Amino acid sequence: MKQRSIKLIECPRDAMQGLHDFIATDVKAAYINLLLQVGFDTIDFGSFVSPKAIPQLRDTREVLSKLDLTTTRSKLLAIVANLRGVEEAVVHNEITYLGFPFSISETFQQRNTNSSIAQSMDTVKQMLELCDKNGKTAVVYLSMGFGNPYGDEWNIEIVEKWAAELVANGVKILSLSDTTGVSSPEKIRKILPSLVRKFENTEIGLHLHSTPNTRFEKIEAAYESGCRRFDSALKGFGGCPMATDDLTGNLATEELITYLESRNEALNLNMDKWWEAVEYSQKVFPLY
Template sequence: MRKNEKVKLLAIVANLRGVEEAVLEEKIDFLGYPFSISETFQRRNTNMGLAASYQQVKEMKLLADANHKSLVIYISMAFGNPNKDPWSPLLVEEWIGKLYDLGIREFSLADTTSEADANQISALFTFVKASFPKPEIGAHFHARQAESLAKIEAAYLAGCRKCEGALLGYGGCPFAKDDLVGNIPSELLLRYFGRGTDAEILGLEHSFRQMIL
């Protein structure tokens, strides 16, 4: 695939080795690391606890900077967790603050197992944006399709300007208890933000269906 200045590519990395491989790819602009504030989930997802993950982020940031890549931290389980691990808006704020002090300037609040409703999303984005007005703080939600639009709208009205999705809502989290929970459909985002005609969006949906069948 050729480099396209209008398209920015992000690679999700789970460890330092992933970063070492990703920085060699010229076409990749961003490296995304899932940093869960749930100790249980972080160990399941990256085989590493919070303290070790934090130390690893330091190394990731140095390597990303040296290779002109931007490191994006996904605050996983940002809206709570099913593991009964500690959670609060203050804990979210605390970890963003620690990571911000490492030089991280792009974050995404991730509702990994669809814990939040629209009101909780609005409240957390409002709280975090008040504490950190400068970093870009995006939204990465997993949701039932019927709830997707309300969640995106809540984040947008609370100041979020970067919302992630997947075509047809493809994918999700294997640790979610609800099999109907998946990624926010990209086509919903395109329609909500008025990016593309119906014909163009339907064409994307059709092409993706053909690819995954």
Template sequence: MSTPIHRLHLVECPRDAWQGMHAFIPTGLKARYVQKLIETGFDTIDVGSFVSPRAVPQVSDTAKLLAAVSLEKSHSRLLAIVANLKGSELACEQEKISDVGYPFSLSETFQLKNTNASIGQSFRTVADIYALCQKKGKELVVYLSMGFGNPYGDPWTADTVFNWVEKLSALGIKNFSLADTVGLAKPDEISLVFEGIARIFPDLRVGAHFHSRPDAWLEKVSAAFDAGCRRFDGTISGFGGCPFAQDDLVGNIATENLVYFARKHKLAPNLNSAALEEAREIFRTQIAANK
């Protein structure tokens, strides 16, 4: 019998919010922000990336940021995104990083755009990264990008998701996050995919990383929740999102909305409200500097 889940697992994603900002945010300001998120008590914080500085210059200082924050008396897990084996080696060198995230696209076009590798090549890379994470004591989270379709016309069905989850989980991977990369997911598709995964792969931990217009967040989160999902990614104020969305309103799900949803369902994590408000103020400073 599975253990009952008494609260939602909330993942705060400053990296996702930062990466689209043009003006470089000083490392010290980022560190102040992340420290407040740690004090808030989020389960996981997506703090940065170990990718090419040319590709995403905004998070090129992730190692320096990590050196400037403290996890003392905190249960928060810190996650970093990587795009290749070299990036995972750098991430695994960081003692404060507990989780390594890899974006595995279900769209061949997007995988090439995002990691400069085909899906087949990326599958082999995931196998190598997983082996390294096992050796270094890190958890690998595979983000299934374009998990609900894509704007390129590449083939997608729910079976596409199931087939790749089967292949990836056969490597030993237990942690996945379904990413609605450009905000295409419809509630019925979300229900179909999450219900199917829960039925076919009951031992896997599968979260949701939704992008959405502000008026559509609830139907997406509700569909995933009703299908058994208990891990949700968000960003304060719903800032950020994919640059390929081509719609300024298609950002991340606002963390404030996820907290409201969790409280409504009596599954709210124990968050420090004062620290959260301070984090919001710091984040507003970062946004203002990028206008």
């Protein structure tokens, strides 16, 4: 298997979506514009979902119109949860990636997208067709990939079964997602190498939620298991508001950067702009 370069996906969308107080559109846009100058592979910037489901992101279109993409190498990713969201997102030329949360927990798929796993697989198939027609790339998140708190059956075979079906239908990027922070270094080391080996022509990433005291060991386990695509958020902000009341935050980007640099990975980031974004984040997340 050839060595792949590191891809860092910064996720302000995930960081902001669970906050109760609405963040002004101009503040969101200014924050994302700073992140766009850092040099991440992708910015997960917004969401084409019902405003009733995620009211914080009801201004995604307005935010998009205020982003300056003229001097960035970063690509934009937007989350969708149903076919209507796909249709709304694909018309925007600025967006490269559409992300869809495909849960292997029936309970959470209903809770998150108001559809069954079978219905969601149909949505993925239609999304892939629309992405092909509109020059977009689908990123499918294998949600609840490390277990779930709902009592739904989970094991590695179930993870690999759904991964295989998604890949067979044309998914080129899979992101194994720990929606509620139940992953462990042991689980990562057990699951990830098998996926990387079995689907060598598919980009396998990780979207981990974690408490601060377990982040580093999870990053290390992921890197040593062959992961080269990491989702993270500045200071570890965020989590999934559809999963639990107490948010388990994202991987902290600064900790990810520190670890990867310790492994001599060339990230080619503009750290001056990064620290500007860190400082500006106090306006976005004033209560943190």
